[in-house]
Amino acid sequence: MGPMRWDNLRLDDGAEPGPVAPLIERRAIARTFDTPGFRGMTFYEVQARSIINRVPPASRMPFQWTINPYRGCSHACVYCCGGDTPILMADGRTKPLREVRVGDRVYGTRREGRHRRYVVTEVLDHWQTVKPAHRVTLRDGTRLVTSGDHRFLTGRGWRHVTGGEPGARRRPHLAPGDDLVGTGRFATPPKVDDDYRRGYLCAVLRGRGHIGPHRVRLPAGEADVLARGRRYLEHFGVACDGARPVTRERVPRGPAERHAEGIGVRGAVAVAAVERLTRWPRPPSRSWHTGLLAGLFDTGADGDHTVSRIAVAGTEMFGGLKDALAELGFTFTADACAGAAPRGVRLTGGVRERLRFLHAVDPAATRKWPVEGAAVASDASLAVVSVEPLGLEAPLYDITTGTGDFIADGVVSHNCFARRSHEYLDLDAGADFDSKIVVKVNAGELVRRELAAPRWRGEHIAMGTNVDCYQRAEGRYRLMPPILEALRDAANPFSILTKGSLILRDLPLLVEAAQRTEVSTAVSVGSVDRELWRLVEPGTPAPDKRLEVCAALNDAGVRCGVVMGPVLPYLSDSPAQLEEAVRRIAEAGATSVTAITLHLRPGAREWYLAWLREHHPDLVTPYARLYRGGAYAPREFQQRISQRVRELAAKYGIDRRSPGHRGSAPARPQTSGEPSSSEPSPGELSPGKPSSGEPEQLSLL
Structure with missing residues (x-):
């Protein structure tokens, strides 16, 4: 607990004041409480400058004035995961949940007829809280650290991690044997070492590029692929001579097909260095095989959410492709061309194996292999083995997406919706609504002062119309009694709307006020x-x-x-x-x-x-x-x-x-x-x- 600068309602010194700056004094006191009902929440005690607020006519409310002693609501639920949880991004890669940001594009799901399918959606909000942590372990080895309030999609619908309150209000929750929906845990990205880089360059330059006696050329294609090839060559001290025009038969059909000019290497010394870098090692290491697969994918992948195919040129490269897939444990079938040797392979295993390939190999051109539109169903063994409390409070994170869900380490995870009404109060709709409660500690004093002002005409005041003035925090701060006393003494008409029962605490004051106004x-x-x-x-x-x-x-x-x-x-x-x-x-x-x-x-x-x-x-x-x-x-x-x-x-x-x-x-x-x-x-x-x-x-x- 201590004084702090208010970040959400006031800009730093030197910046132009925002529209909310006049509403509070320049400093706030941040408090946290150890009681279970307020874990993970911060209460910002502010000295408000005004309290009776005019309702904008555009809101179409049947009243003109309102009092909101709180901003944010401690009633709200929080559904959170651990910050290390990998989230499936729109490019097929993963990012730790703590690093996801508003505006990022991620995969969610949408039901279409009888099937749930992957769709790309936008992150609308991201926030952190502190909650008692639980570990959910699945049969395939997936482990998820979450709050007890988090929900996952199972074959029986959405289930909370824990049941919450006992008795009639106990909510549907995970139990051993429940099958979660998704592909299961994501593969670990490869370690990019020199063997990985050599394997990648071998695939790109010997597969579809050109190594001549006096120059080397990377194939025209994806900008990301060329950038990676240049970066890897320069890592080994081989200077590239920049982009050079390269004739290509295919014309890009749109911005999604980001083709670029080729990159050249000139000079006998540089060409000899490239020759050494791209030699086939005997025997290849696992890391070299991984880099080779990434390069072959970048130059030969072709498919959609139903087809996963990699085409190669040459018998040697085809043999290397099969060996690398076998080394990393992928199952596949070979494609045969009429009257010729096989020239490509198709991965089997559906979306689960496609994602495992992308994550374990990490090609540069992941957009070539989308999963959007693919059915979420898979053959992964995702039965719940155990749900264990970890006995500690941990930093947990959550996001809001346009679809209402996201993919957390391979399973479909529910997110919290963004409370836009909090945005109208100039606060963040997700994190701040749940975990940052603004408490106008001088509300009673301000009400009394503003009711006594000559300009006040004794008009009706509505309370509880935006944020419940009898939320749980009111049990601790007791802002409503002095507000009601001021309204009673001024005989000013008012109304209260609430969903809670705490209003009965102030019943004597309400009775007294009702006798006067x-x-x-x-x-x-x-x-x-x-x-x-x-x-x-x-x-x-x-x-x-x-x-x-x-x-x-x-x-x-x-x-x-x-x-x-x-x-x-x-x-x-x-x-x-x-x-x-x-x-x-x-x-x-x-x-x-x-x-x-x-x-x-x-x-x-x-x-x-x-x-x-x-x-x-x-x-x-x-x-x-x-x-x-x-x-x-x-x-x-x-x-x-x-x-x-x-x-x-x-x-x-x-x-x-x-x-x-x-x-x-x-x-x-x-x-x-x-x-x-x-x-x-x-x-x-x-x-x-x-x-x-x-x-x-x-x-x-």
Whole structure:
């Protein structure tokens, strides 16, 4: 713990101030706590300069002013892997997870029909945290160091590393015998020593290049291949005379085919040196064989995600290719040309062996052998052998990708979605949202001062609309009591929206404030389906618990309604589901219920659609049609759900409630507004004209 410069909200001295610079003082105090609930998190205690913030009109919110005592949320889940975990990059190579950066292109997966296939996706976020570490060991020897919250794809769907809480809230988790999906651990890259370099130069120069009495020429081709050839020659003291025009029959068809001019070596001494470097050793070392394979791949590979072929020129080179493949343990079949000796080989073993070849040999032109579009299925033995706690906390890392997953040491790994709402607060959406919580420790003092300012007109203030003001950190910092006291003393109207139960701690203050001004509260309950809740909102209190909070507030005379959102199209919007939810909300004594259809902002959209592809692939196309106009469902779709919930609220008497009123619904419901049995459900509607957005929309977050 100690003072530090704030990096995310203020630029260093000498730089032009950013848009958030006026919001905080120049120094922050960083604190960490040893309690299990706050492990891996840093709380930045700041002296804010303002606290009552105007809501931008473009947000379409039904209020103008808000108070957010926190930035970031300690409710959020973190799914992390060890920093050394190799991640499959778009060029086929691997990079340690700690070194992956935003903007990098990596492989993820996407379900297409009955199959899951490899696709290239972009890294949207990258962050580090500290968590208790676990080691997952697979039958093929793969070992993964992760947090207990991390998820891997198995034959039975996504599974957490550990089960988390015991009892009813215990989540699906890995167990011995579970089969993970993927190719298994990646091969170790080769050691680039002099034998590897000689083998590579032999393949490139004797295979497709030219060694004459007075000059040597590398073949025209990939820029990366020529650059490596030049680098290796210069390593041995052979000077290259630069790029020289070389006639070639094939014209590049696009930027992906990066052909370049050849590189020449002139002079008898230099040519003699190249002759010595490229002689066939007797016997070749394993490293020489590895370099030879890399060079033959770079000059003769041809294939896509279904074909893995290397063609060579000459009997000697063909024999060397077969010997090198056998030395490194690859299986292959030889291609025969009509009336001639075999001139190439095809690797067998599918994507698993293709990736092992690329990683174990490390050619320069990896783009020649893509895996994009290939099926993820393989014959690798990826059954879980054990999941062991390591008994220590370790630095762990995670990324957010466009597909919602990535390939970690050969297995399909779930990532955390980027919380774009945190970006609106000028903080990073991934790492900062989970692990860097800004605490405005002077919030109560500022509220009291700003409420007393002559310019303040006593307008309604909404809280909990962006970040939950009753998140877990509030149990330690207790920012809300002085805020509520200031609002009470000023008799300023306010409202609070929360998903937690900590609000009941401040019930006496809420009661006092409600006796002086208009106070309303609401809990968010999108569905009472516990199975759906576990899948969509596993880190939040159960719907039953939230409804108990609603009941307690109303019993105390503090008006509490329910924001029934988000209602998930095709998942929680059927007439039976809506009626069951409204009935349970009525039993809790809610004074109002407002239905809000799922709103998919950028960031949340990517996460939700990735989740949908995994759990409900049949709904991907309907969602694409429904949300083709942007973040909002069509207006008529929203209105149909809202109307149905209003009718159900009337049926169960919610619209006639007042604080403290609880009881059963009328014995005979009103039938005039009840939908007929032939009326199509919202889930059956055809998407129409996209809505421009309604104020009552709620984001998934």
